[in-house]
Amino acid sequence: QVTLRESGPALVKPTQTLTLTCTFSGFSLNTSDMRVSWIRQPPGKALEWLARIDWNDHKVYSTSLETRLTISKDTSKNQVVFTMTKLDPVDTATYYCARTIVNFSPYYYYMDVWGRGTTVTVSS
């Protein structure tokens, strides 16, 4: 059974850095068809894709936020760590991690299993 769980602080002050951890089980980030993505959802608003890390440590960031984002993985711990700098109240949201599966022929990928999400409030 594939599961993902997000963890991190519930409250962060403006200008601070947010660090979230995605701990997963049921799959390995060592195989070429596996990635992990981060997505967020402000209260009452739409989903927004943030970043992705691939099995070979290749990283992709949202073009609108890439200067503030970092994603990394610890394969031995089955964890992916996500950081966002310079937090602002507009970053208040539920943050999700999701397993992202790749099919190579034809080439396509999708987020098939999501964590429950962790709610982060940015406020002084």
Added chain:
Amino acid sequence: SYDLTQPPSVSVSPGQTASITCSGDKLGNKYVNWYQQKPGQSPLLVIFHDTKRPSGIPERFSGSNSGNTATLTISGTQALDEADYYCQAWDNSNGVFGGGTKLTVL
């Protein structure tokens, strides 16, 4: 940046067919995924690669994608299908979501 446009809301009577559209420039050249989200829950993948259903998703969910529009169709809509639905595609490896459509079954 690449944009996906969805209608904010769609209403359907129980047992009828609901269609939710997702529009984007040459969207038919990309693969589209659809997610269902009920209040207080995480998104659930209901369609991937335009037309494929994950294991456990009822056959009444189907998808299509051509030209500039992808469509999620729910046949024989049930009350439990009431939820927000999001289309999603990849643009130069960046994930893009539509603004979401609230499906009301009444």
